[in-house]
Amino acid sequence: xxxxxxxxxxxxxxxxxxxxxxxxxxxxxxxxxxxxxxxxxxxxxxxxxxxxxxxxxxxxxxxxxxxxxxxxxxxxxxxxxxxxxxxxxxxxxxxxxxxxxxxxxxxxxxxxxxxxxxxxxxxxxxxxxxxxxxxxxxxxxxxxxxxxxxxxxxxxxxxxxxxxxxxxxxxxxxxxxxxxxxxxxxxxxxxxxxxxxxxxxxxxxxxxxxxxxxxxxxxxxxxxxxxxxxxxxxxxxxxxxxxxxxxxxxxxxxxxxxxxxxxxxxxxxxxxxxxxxxxxxxxxxxxxxxxxxxxxxxxxxxxxxxxxxxxxxxxxxxxxxxxxxxxxxxxxxxxxxxxxxxxxxxxxxxxxxxxxxxxxxxxxxxxxxxxxxxxxxxxxxxxxxx
Amino acid sequence: xxxxxxxxxxxxxxxxxxxxxxxxxxxxxxxxxxxxxxxxxxxxxxxxxxxxxxxxxxxxxxxxxxxxxxxxxxxxxxxxxxxxxxxxxxxxxxxxxxxxxxxxxxxxxxxxxxxxxxxxxxxxxxxxxxxxxxxxxxxxxxxxxxxxxxxxxxxxxxxxxxxxxxxxxxxxxxxxxxxxxxxxxxxxxxxxxxxxxxxxxxxxxxxxxxxxxxxxxxxxxxxxxxxxxxxxxxxxxxxxxxxxxxxxxxxxxxxxxxxxxxxxxxxxxxxxxxxxxxxxxxxxxxxxxxxxxxxxxxxxxxxxxxxxxxxxxxxxxxxxxxxxxxxxxxxxxxxxxxxxxxxxxxxxxxxxxxxxxxxxxxxxxxxxxxxxxxxxxxxxxxxxxx
Numbered sequence: 025x026x027x028x029x030x031x032x033x034x035x036x037x038x039x040x041x042x043x044x045x046x047x048x049x050x051x052x053x054x055x056x057x058x059x060x061x062x063x064x065x066x067x068x069x070x071x072x073x074x075x076x077x078x079x080x081x082x083x084x085x086x087x088x089x090x091x092x093x094x095x096x097x098x099x100x101x102x103x104x105x106x107x108x109x110x111x112x113x114x115x116x117x118x119x120x121x122x123x124x125x126x127x128x129x130x131x132x133x134x135x136x137x138x139x140x141x142x143x144x145x146x147x148x149x150x151x152x153x154x155x156x157x158x159x160x161x162x163x164x165x166x167x168x169x170x171x172x173x174x175x176x177x178x179x180x181x182x183x184x185x186x187x188x189x190x191x192x193x194x195x196x197x198x199x200x201x202x203x204x205x206x207x208x209x210x211x212x213x214x215x216x217x218x219x220x221x222x223x224x225x226x227x228x229x230x231x232x233x234x235x236x237x238x239x240x241x242x243x244x245x246x247x248x249x250x251x252x253x254x255x256x257x258x259x260x261x262x263x264x265x266x267x268x269x270x271x272x273x274x275x276x277x278x279x280x281x282x283x284x285x286x287x288x289x290x291x292x293x294x295x296x297x298x299x300x301x302x303x304x305x306x307x308x309x310x311x312x313x314x315x316x317x318x319x320x321x322x323x324x325x326x327x328x329x330x331x332x333x334x335x336x337x338x339x340x341x342x343x344x345x346x347x348x349x350x351x352x353x354x355x356x357x358x359x360x361x362x363x364x365x366x367x368x369x370x371x372x373x374x375x376x377x378x379x380x381x382x383x384x385x386x387x388x389x390x391x392x393x394x395x396x397x398x399x400x401x402x403x404x405x406x407x408x409x410x
Numbered sequence: 411x412x413x414x415x416x417x418x419x420x421x422x423x424x425x426x427x428x429x430x431x432x433x434x435x436x437x438x439x440x441x442x443x444x445x446x447x448x449x450x451x452x453x454x455x456x457x458x459x460x461x462x463x464x465x466x467x468x469x470x471x472x473x474x475x476x477x478x479x480x481x482x483x484x485x486x487x488x489x490x491x492x493x494x495x496x497x498x499x500x501x502x503x504x505x506x507x508x509x510x511x512x513x514x515x516x517x518x519x520x521x522x523x524x525x526x527x528x529x530x531x532x533x534x535x536x537x538x539x540x541x542x543x544x545x546x547x548x549x550x551x552x553x554x555x556x557x558x559x560x561x562x563x564x565x566x567x568x569x570x571x572x573x574x575x576x577x578x579x580x581x582x583x584x585x586x587x588x589x590x591x592x593x594x595x596x597x598x599x600x601x602x603x604x605x606x607x608x609x610x611x612x613x614x615x616x617x618x619x620x621x622x623x624x625x626x627x628x629x630x631x632x633x634x635x636x637x638x639x640x641x642x643x644x645x646x647x648x649x650x651x652x653x654x655x656x657x658x659x660x661x662x663x664x665x666x667x668x669x670x671x672x673x674x675x676x677x678x679x680x681x682x683x684x685x686x687x688x689x690x691x692x693x694x695x696x697x698x699x700x701x702x703x704x705x706x707x708x709x710x711x712x713x714x715x716x717x718x719x720x721x722x723x724x725x726x727x728x729x730x731x732x733x734x735x736x737x738x739x740x741x742x743x744x745x746x747x748x749x750x751x752x753x754x755x756x757x758x759x760x761x762x763x764x765x766x767x768x769x770x771x772x773x774x775x776x777x778x779x780x781x782x783x784x785x786x787x788x789x790x791x792x793x794x795x796x
Contacts, residue, residue: 055460200666202659210656211777213663238663238779270596273588276698277599277624280586280691299685303673305666308694312662391597393624 050356054082055231056136058151060089060104060125060145067168069207071119078230083122086136087184091301097308103254113393117207130158132401137375138231141186142168148182154190157261163193166216166228170252171350174357178293178363181249193221195228196245199305200313209236211303217248218268221347240304245307246294255314256351257358258282258326260377262315262392267328274391279315281373281393283308289358308356319396321346327380328387336381352381418522420623431454440468441617442522444537445554446475446490446511449589451500453528454593464616469508477513487511488501503593508643515543524617527572528554534568538575544602547634549579552602552614556638557736560743562750566677567635569603579607581614582631584638585691586699590759591625592661599691602627603634610780626690632686637672642688642737644668648701648761649710650776665701667692667759675744706737713766714773720768731788738767 039070055075057068066088075081090113092100099393102109108118126132126277132308133139133155143151148169169182183194199214206212214232216239218225225241233239261282267273283302290297315321323339336352359378362368368375372393379385425665428435441461443454478486478498489497490511494504512518519525519541529537534555559566569580585600592598600618601623604611611627619625628634647668651661669688676683683746687693701707709725716725722738745764748754754761758779765771 165634200662202660206658209778211660211663235778250483272702273586273591273699274597276586276695276702277597277691279698280599280689280695283694284689302499303619303666303670303685303688305663306671309662309666312665312698313658316658316662333444348567384525391483 039206041317042240049275052080052082053137053227054084054086054135055138055140056086056088056132056294057140057142058088058129058133059088059141060110061112061142061144062113063168063201065117065119066108066144066203066207067118067140067232068123069114069117069142072123073234074231076120076122080227081231085120085123085334086132087119087123087125088129088132089125089127092372094376099127101127114207129154134160137163138227138326139163139165140164140168141182141190145171145173145182146171148185149189152186155190158385159190159192163192164224164227165192167194167249168197168198169254169385170198171354172249172253174253174354174361176360179250179253181246183245183249193219193224194245195219195225195240196252196406197232198248200309202313202317206237209234209303211238213240213309214237214241215248215301215306217245217301217306218243219245231378242301244296244298244301247290247297248304248306250290250293250297251301251306251310252348253354254286254289254358255282255311256320256349256376257355257377258286259314259318259320260349260351260355260381261373261390263321263324264328264377264380264387266389267325268390270391275315278373278390279311283311285371285373286311288375292357310338318346318350323361324351332380332383332387335383351377377406406409421782429554429792434755438466439471439523439525440472441524442472442474442519443528444497444515444519445473445527446473446496446678447530448499449554449587450528451503451505452593453526454509454587454620455500455505456502456620456623457526458509460617461747462508466618468482468760471506471509472518472584473505473509474515474518475511475513485513487513490513500582500589502504514676515540518750519545521530522546523549524613525549525578526549526554527551529570531555531557531559531568533611534571535575538572538684541576545576545578549576549578550613551576551578553580553582553583553635555642556584557565557642557740558635558639560639560740562746562749562763565636565639567632567637568595569631579605579610580631581605581611582635582638583614583618583625583633584696586671586695588703590697592623594619597624599624599626599695601625601634601687601692603631603687603689603692605631628687630682630684630687633676633683634690636676636679636683637692637696639736640672640734640739640744641668641697642677642706642716643760644672644697645700645704645706646710646767647759647776649707650714650763650766650773652707652713653714654773654776656777661701664776665697665757669697669711671757671759672697675760678753687706705733706735707746710737718766718773721769737763739768 055071069343072085075083075085089101108121126153165186166180169225172182173180188195196217197214229239229241261278262275265278287302308344323343326339340349355378358374362371376389380387441558443455443459446637454471461469461471500627553568555568558568569582572580582603583600588643602611602614613627615627647664650660651664673688711728712725744760748757762775766773
């Protein structure tokens with residue numbers, strides 16, 4: 025039998041261990057992915073591989089799935105939970121056994137401390153409104169949603185929408201991320217944009233990072249999020265150059281000018297936006313990926329090949345099976361902002377892309393900047409613009 | 411007859427006009443292009459189109475040509491002067507009647523106020539030594555030469571070599587410039603790097619700019635010049651990704667990391683180097699062009715396709731008809747600097763490219779950065795490095 029002192033010490037140790045357990049348990053985060061399309065499924069896979077390894081996260085990753093009945097008559101959620109595959113949006117890829125598909129949004133978010141939003145952007149307002157009062161206190165959110173609307177009064181940042189409607193902090197994750205390539209574990213990078221809390225950003229970085237998916241945090245949520253939308257306008261410009269068969273040299277120049285206008289536009293809208301953000305994956309790398317592949321580039325190439333004689337609507341219908349191009353509407357929205365604020369001359373590429381899209385200028389106008397030349401002198405020495 | 415006062419005024423006006431003429435004549439610049447290869451010939455064409463239009467330049471552009479006898483038995487300079495074409499290095503393109511080929515270097519530079527250097531980099535030291543005492547006082551120079559050596563004690567900036575050996579100021583012009591595409595007037599851009607004198611930089615900008623060739627001055631001669639050399643290392647990395655068939659997403663990530671290492675390396679070598687330089691044509695655009703086309707990329711792709719089993723020497727001999735790849739030697743030189751200064755861990759991509767080139771690592775190592783991960787945390791918050 026142990027002497028009293030030793031027993032006391034043992035009891036104390038045991039009490040401490042219990043206290044530590046309780047305290048640790050309360051710090052273990054539960055993650056829910058809201059959305060289960062192509063990118064949402066890949067995000068769930070990345071996250072699920074990490075929650076298994078990291079003690080600070082609960083193993084299970086819940087994924088809200090908009091329920092569908094498959095041709096086989098089965099429910100999509102049932103098939104995902106039986107096979108660990110999203111057979112509809114990411115066939116052939118195991119998500120991990122710890123990914124649990126849940127068709128009930130309220131139930132899916134109920135216990136979560138960390139919410140990952142990855143739905144089409146037009147659904148977010150409705151989803152947020154439905155979630156009011158349904159989530160835990162102190163929940164942290166991240167948005168993987170690209171393609172916000174750019175309204176006259178400013179862009180509708182999805183991170184802001186989530187923050188305001190739910191009263192929670194919201195980061196963003198953007199970058200050169202072709203879902204199917206990351207699904208097969210090809211090397212890629214991403215950028216987490218955060219507002220103020222670096223620790224939370226690091227937690228998201230930890231949750232997403234794998235040896236083939238490298239995530240960097242930057243304190244510039246607006247800059248990171250704007251990249252994900254504005255790059256689509258640049259992709260149209262690159263597509264025009266491809267359609268005109270002007271070669272890689274011209275295409276590189278147009279991509280560079282596009283990146284510069286993304287940066288200048290973001291900085292005019294939000295003075296907090298940092299130049300360095302555009303060197304991150306969300307900036308230069310996503311511009312490169314989107315201008316090399318991607319549907320905006322592809323349809324714009326077809327548009328230019330046809331000399332602008334077949335409309336984007338027509339080409340979209342033919343080439344995209346009913347999907348609409350983000351870039352064309354973003355280009356129009358950006359043009360309205362530029363026009364309204366008297367900034368058109370500062371953004372010859374953005375302005376020209378829209379005017380080509382609506383047939384006011386021929387596709388070849390994408391490389392005719394000589395008359396805009398004076399504005400380019402602003403590049404150096406006007407730090408507030410460039 | 412005019413009253414005396416009026417006559418006096420007329421006489422005075424006439425004297426002033428004469429004085430202005432003399433003063434104007436002394437300010438009219440004569441340009442000589444030293445070099446007449448592919449890019450040199452295109453540079454002469456660009457310049458010659460502008461000297462005809464701009465009153466501040468003498469129409470004639472002298473081009474020093476390393477004399478050769480063509481298979482026809484004619485001298486190359488004679489054919490250029492008769493046909494206005496460099497039939498050997500830029501066939502099919504009219505250089506302009508005001509381009510005068512001159513086989514005599516001393517004679518070609520004698521009256522020049524502005525010297526454009528565009529020869530292979532290994533010839534520059536010899537040329538400069540020959541030119542000592544042969545050039546006018548106050549001559550301004552610009553170097554279009556990419557691919558300096560990066561020695562242990564620092565890179566051998568060509569602009570610096572020219573400056574020191576000839577005791578003159580020297581700017582640089584770099585960018586995404588595929589000579590044959592600019593020759594056929596496809597849209598492109600370039601960057602003029604200058605040390606201190608903005609007015610001189612503007613003069614070079616004026617001399618090179620056309621509606622299809624847009625030139626931007628930046629006060630960062632070292633940053634601009636280093637881009638032209640370091641991008642070749644990035645092109646090898648991109649070529650490895652192509653050979654491994656890893657797709658555009660991975661390639662974009664590798665190009666981004668490469669651009670970041672170019673920036674970090676340049677800033678470590680010269681604290682004056684500016685981040686913004688890497689957003690210019692010499693930075694991001696030249697990286698894009700070089701990683702999409704170009705021989706460094708192409709041979710690196712073949713190297714990776716062969717699993718590194720056939721050496722660069724062998725592939726070069728087979729694919730490049732005796733030309734050597736700039737990237738392979740630059741990668742080695744950069745590696746020596748990194749190794750010597752203890753910076754290897756800060757530059758995983760540069761280091762890996764060299765180790766792949768010499769067979770120490772397999773080509774697939776280009777996307778294996780996980781063990782280097784901690785260093786990437788330096789990206790943000792360590793302004794002196796990134």
